[in-house]
Amino acid sequence: MSESDSEPKRKKAIDAIFLVALMAVAAIVGSANFIVIPHMPLITIPTTVPGVTLHILTRYETPSLYIFEDEFLGSDYAQQNQITDIVWRTASTYLWDEYLISGEVDLVWIPSPDQYNQVTTADLLEPLNSTRMLQALSRVNDTMGGVPVKGCNSEGQVVWCSSSFNSLELGLAVNHTFLDKHGLSVPDQLSDLADLSYGSTLPDNPSIAISKPYFSEVCIALYAAQMYGWSQAWRDLISIAGSARVYNCSEDASNAVAYGNSGLAFSCLVNGLQPQYESVSHDFIGIGMRPLVTPDIMGIPTHSTKKQLVEEFIDFILSDNGQSLFLHSDLGRLPLIRDAFDQPLGLQAQSSYEAFNRTVHGEGVLFDYDLFDEIYTAIKLHYESVLLDAHNELAICWAAIVAALQDSHINTSEAEYYTELMTTPVTISDPLNGSVQEFTLQYARDVSAIILSNFTYYVQFRERWMTAAIAQYNDVYGQIMMHVPH
Numbered sequence: 001m002s003e004s005d006s007e008p009k010r011k012k013a014i015d016a017i018f019l020v021a022l023m024a025v026a027a028i029v030g031s032a033n034f035i036v037i038p039h040m041p042l043i044t045i046p047t048t049v050p051g052v053t054l055h056i057l058t059r060y061e062t063p064s065l066y067i068f069e070d071e072f073l074g075s076d077y078a079q080q081n082q083i084t085d086i087v088w089r090t091a092s093t094y095l096w097d098e099y100l101i102s103g104e105v106d107l108v109w110i111p112s113p114d115q116y117n118q119v120t121t122a123d124l125l126e127p128l129n130s131t132r133m134l135q136a137l138s139r140v141n142d143t144m145g146g147v148p149v150k151g152c153n154s155e156g157q158v159v160w161c162s163s164s165f166n167s168l169e170l171g172l173a174v175n176h177t178f179l180d181k182h183g184l185s186v187p188d189q190l191s192d193l194a195d196l197s198y199g200s201t202l203p204d205n206p207s208i209a210i211s212k213p214y215f216s217e218v219c220i221a222l223y224a225a226q227m228y229g230w231s232q233a234w235r236d237l238i239s240i241a242g243s244a245r246v247y248n249c250s251e252d253a254s255n256a257v258a259y260g261n262s263g264l265a266f267s268c269l270v271n272g273l274q275p276q277y278e279s280v281s282h283d284f285i286g287i288g289m290r291p292l293v294t295p296d297i298m299g300i301p302t303h304s305t306k307k308q309l310v311e312e313f314i315d316f317i318l319s320d321n322g323q324s325l326f327l328h329s330d331l332g333r334l335p336l337i338r339d340a341f342d343q344p345l346g347l348q349a350q351s352s353y354e355a356f357n358r359t360v361h362g363e364g365v366l367f368d369y370d371l372f373d374e375i376y377t378a379i380k381l382h383y384e385s386v387l388l389d390a391h392n393e394l395a396i397c398w399a400a401i402v403a404a405l406q407d408s409h410i411n412t413s414e415a416e417y418y419t420e421l422m423t424t425p426v427t428i429s430d431p432l433n434g435s436v437q438e439f440t441l442q443y444a445r446d447v448s449a450i451i452l453s454n455f456t457y458y459v460q461f462r463e464r465w466m467t468a469a470i471a472q473y474n475d476v477y478g479q480i481m482m483h484v485p486h
Contacts, residue, residue: 242398272355
């Protein structure tokens with residue numbers, strides 16, 4: 001549990017220590033020279049400014065919150081009501097209920113939705129139904145991109161409202177010059193990338209750049225499974241890898257596109273901005289994937305003793321000026337209110353404004369952090385085993401299908417048949433019980449925690465998935481080569 005004080009408070013504490021030190025030095029010097037110092041009354045230096053302090057429980061990084069603290073404490077309302085300080089508190093998840101019940105916290109402010117149930121189902125938040133709150137909430141839509149940004153308690157009363165949200169757009173980095181040079185089209189959907197045409201530049205100039213799976217790649221895999229079905233998503237990902245060159249990291253894959261060595265790579269925009277790991281800017285295109293929307297929670301604990309004062313803080317956060325502060329580079333979230341972009345910070349945030357409009361006017365998806373965390377390890381390992389560890393055999397098999405079709409050794413129907421064979425989800429003997437298992441969503445749920453916690457099983461799963469994939473790619477390659485004259 002940690003507590004952060006404001007800068008003025010720290011300065012006063014330092015000044016007090018400095019004064020005490022001076023007094024001690026003076027006493028020592030005086031004694032050494034036999035100078036009698038008359039008795040002086042005890043001087044008490046206050047370390048806090050008189051007034052009201054608001055206590056806010058949060059999971060935001062505290063330094064970034066000083067932006068809001070400085071702005072709010074400088075407002076007319078804060079000065080008139082002698083609100084002189086904000087103390088930002090953080091705590092482990094299991095302590096949140098205790099904090100909310102204790103009355104020590106005046107506002108709860110969470111930058112992600114993973115604790116919705118904890119703070120709402122137990123009725124630990126005050127209904128936001130005062131005149132002031134109703135006016136503030138009226139400025140905010142009930143949803144952003146189809147995702148709720150207000151929540152109710154068991155009686156249907158609004159008890160929390162988001163203050164901002166994140167919009168993660170999954171898509172592709174694209175080099176149009178490369179695509180035009182090789183006669184390749186710009187894909188509209190992720191599944192378009194699975195077409196054999198993107199293998200036409202093999203082997204010297206792979207049209208796609210992929211890398212070891214990180215956040216974007218795993219998100220895309222999970223999202224594709226939701227859009228196209230689990231099995232079809234993995235079929236598409238295998239075909240895409242067939243047309244690709246593998247790089248060590250996402251930055252290298254992105255740079256390969258920026259420098260024209262490949263035409264396409266997985267990428268994402270976070271609130272309209274390219275990730276910081278992408279050192280070279282590039283064109284970004286969406287591929288039919290709805291934005292992943294992550295709102296936050298802002299609510300008043302039922303046991304707060306300063307409800308009226310903290311309502312003013314919420315009103316400030318939901319004002320045009322308060323909303324624009326989320327566009328500060330230290331926060332980089334999106335506001336809920338369009339008029340925030342008419343404020344000084346908003347006028348400088350064109351990319352964020354475009355992302356805001358795409359999210360508001362589109363249909364977003366509430367990012368399921370629970371599911372993502374639950375199966376992340378299994379998806380990442382399967383991706384590495386089947387697409388990357390076996391990539392040499394995969395690429396050879398895919399190139400053979402492309403070449404056989406181009407040279408008229410097989411027709412389109414036969415090419416589709418061999419593609420289906422090559423991308424069929426592999427099965428393995430489960431290291432846990434020996435049963436034959438395909439990599440389904442449920443199986444990913446069953447084994448992800450085991451893979452993460454037991455290195456022996458991690459190695460066994462990786463080897464078995466890789467071995468099964470290599471055997472399958474080699475088998476299909478052998479069948480294709482029977483059509484090719486020697």
